[in-house]
Amino acid sequence: MKAMVLMDIRKIEIIDKPVPQIEKGDKVLIRIKSVGICGSDIHYYNEGNIGTQVVKFPFTLGHECSGIVEKTGPYVKSLKPGDHVAIDPAMPCYNCSQCRQGRYHTCLNLRFLGCPGQEEGCLSEYIVMPEKSCYRVDEEMPFDIATLSEPLSIGLYATELAGRLEGRKIAILGSGPIGISVLLMAKYKKTAGVYMTDLIDERLALASMMGANRTGNPERDEIVADVRNWEPELLDVVFECCGKQEAADQAIKMLKPGGTLVIAGIPAFREWKFVAEDIRRKEITIKNVRRQNEMVQPTLDLISSGKITPDKMITHIFDFDRVAEAYDLVAGYRDGVMKAMIHL
Numbered sequence: 333m334k335a336m337v338l339m340d341i342r343k344i345e346i347i348d349k350p351v352p353q354i355e356k357g358d359k360v361l362i363r364i365k366s367v368g369i370c371g372s373d374i375h376y377y378n379e380g381n382i383g384t385q386v387v388k389f390p391f392t393l394g395h396e397c398s399g400i401v402e403k404t405g406p407y408v409k410s411l412k413p414g415d416h417v418a419i420d421p422a423m424p425c426y427n428c429s430q431c432r433q434g435r436y437h438t439c440l441n442l443r444f445l446g447c448p449g450q451e452e453g454c455l456s457e458y459i460v461m462p463e464k465s466c467y468r469v470d471e472e473m474p475f476d477i478a479t480l481s482e483p484l485s486i487g488l489y490a491t492e493l494a495g496r497l498e499g500r501k502i503a504i505l506g507s508g509p510i511g512i513s514v515l516l517m518a519k520y521k522k523t524a525g526v527y528m529t530d531l532i533d534e535r536l537a538l539a540s541m542m543g544a545n546r547t548g549n550p551e552r553d554e555i556v557a558d559v560r561n562w563e564p565e566l567l568d569v570v571f572e573c574c575g576k577q578e579a580a581d582q583a584i585k586m587l588k589p590g591g592t593l594v595i596a597g598i599p600a601f602r603e604w605k606f607v608a609e610d611i612r613r614k615e616i617t618i619k620n621v622r623r624q625n626e627m628v629q630p631t632l633d634l635i636s637s638g639k640i641t642p643d644k645m646i647t648h649i650f651d652f653d654r655v656a657e658a659y660d661l662v663a664g665y666r667d668g669v670m671k672a673m674i675h676l
Contacts, residue, residue, distance in 0.1 A: 335456035336655040337390040341380050342663070344656040347390070352460040357407035359460050362417060366475035367454055367674040368396035369662045370483065371508060371575075372598055373446065377659050382598060387448045394453035394674075395421035395445035398478035401466070408463045417466040418478040419454070420485075420628045421445035426464075437625040444623075455655060457676055467628050470636065476649075476673050477635060480642050483671075485631040487513025489624035490596045491521055494569045501563045503527040503586055504544075506574025507535040509645060509671045510596050512542060514571050516640045519543040527562060529555055529579070534668030542644060550578065556585045567591060575599035580606070589614045596621040648672040 335349045354361055373393045375382045401415040411417065424431050424439035431439050445461075446453025469478050491497060491514060502523055504511045507530035518526055528544040530536050536547040546562055548555045559567065566588035572579050575597030583593050584606065593616055595604070611618070634640045647670040650658040658672045 333457040334652065335392050336394075336652070337392050337455075338377065338387065339390050342377060342660075344377075344393075344659060345390075346653065346655075349456065351458050354403060354405045354460055357405040358463050359405045360401055360408060360411055360417075360463055360466050361403040361458060361460050362399040362419070362466070363402045363458055364397050364399040364454055364456065364676050366398050366479045367394045367676070368476075368479045368482065368509075369394075369658060369672045369674070370396055371510070373453075374659070374663050375598065375600060376446075376448070378663055379600060381448070383602065385448045391448060392452040392455055393446050394455035395447070396479050396482040397421075397445075397454040397459075398469070398475045398481075399459075402458065404463075411463060411466055411468060415468050416471050416473070416475070416478065418469050418481045418628065418632060419445070419461060420465045420467065421454070421482065422623060423451070423462055423465055435625065437623050455674065467632055469632060473636065476646055477642065478632075479673065480645060480671070481628055481631045481635065483509045484513045484516065484635070484640070484642055485624040485627040486510055486596065486621065487515075487517045488627045488631050488634075490514050490571060490594050490621045491517040492627070493619045493621060494571070494592055494594050497569065498522040499524050500568040501525040501527070502569045502571065503529070503559060503567055503583070504539075504571045504573055505529050505579040505583060506572065506576070506597055507532070507539040507544075507547075508573065511571070511573035512539065512645055512670065513642075514573060514596065515539060515543055516642060520634065520640055525563070527559055527567075529582075530574075532665055532668065535670060538644060538647075538668075538670060550582075555582050559586045569594065571596055573597050577601070577605060580604060584610050584614070584616060587614060587616055590617075592617040592619060594619050594621060645671045646673055650674050652676045
């Protein structure tokens with residue numbers, strides 16, 4: 333089979349690899365149809381690591397995907413060949429202390445697609461996944477939309493962590509795919525208003541189109557002052573979705589006493605920094621988002637019911653042999669890219 337492999341920093345090549353085999357009875361062979369490029373993929377592409385997770389070249393990237401079941405192991409009950417599936421890239425053990433608490437996303441033995449030291453990614457024609465990581469979808473659902481269930485499920489989980497959003501004004505700092513995913517879920521949960529920021533005007537325009545009430549570009553706007561004009565008593569919840577220290581600093585200033593900062597962005601740096609007096613005097617709650625936990629099926633249900641419509645998130649589509657071009661585009665934030673999809 334063909335696979336797209338990261339050979340070095342910013343160097344991707346197509347290679348031939350053996351088709352993976354089903355070695356355990358609960359596994360499923362999937363023919364990949366659609367792969368999304370995520371910001372975490374770009375960290376590996378640009379820097380070769382996210383914190384202590386360091387790529388050993390060559391390495392296959394990608395974790396957002398969907399496809400068709402090609403073959404199943406003898407213990408698989410819920411799927412059959414020909415089924416269309418969305419993939420949860422996480423593979424928890426279901427046996428450790430974290431899993432027994434229902435915290436499958438922080439499983440002590442977690443394996444994750446496209447994560448160094450864990451599993452090769454999905455930028456290949458076939459992958460093998462556990463049955464529990466595969467979610468059957470109607471054939472009417474486009475593969476690209478099924479693939480979007482991965483970032484959207486993170487958006488749903490982030491809003492769950494934030495607590496009640498109905499009737500509250502919030503901010504989302506960073507209008508990339510995760511920021512837009514949070515926006516869609518927050519609007520579904522009936523927020524009173526959403527303020528969004530980004531450095532790319534095309535993303536802000538898309539955010540407005542998809543439901544943001546007000547937007548600002550930190551390169552030319554006084555974001556905190558603008559928020560104060562919009563809501564003098566400040567905000568209940570701010571979602572940091574870009575992994576930037578400047579955004580976290582703004583978030584603390586935007587929050588009212590007792591407010592909550594939800595950090596969903598993955599920074600390229602090692603340490604966040606907060607002024608102790610600021611977060612203490614306001615009694616700010618800070619919550620970190622670790623991917624998602626059991627939110628894939630609820631997300632697919634929201635898509636199928638039409639309660640969220642994520643189609644406009646997809647701005648670029650590339651054939652498999654243009655993966656390198658796609659990664660360069662996303663890494664450079666060019667052409668107003670929001671979500672680039674690879675078709676196999």
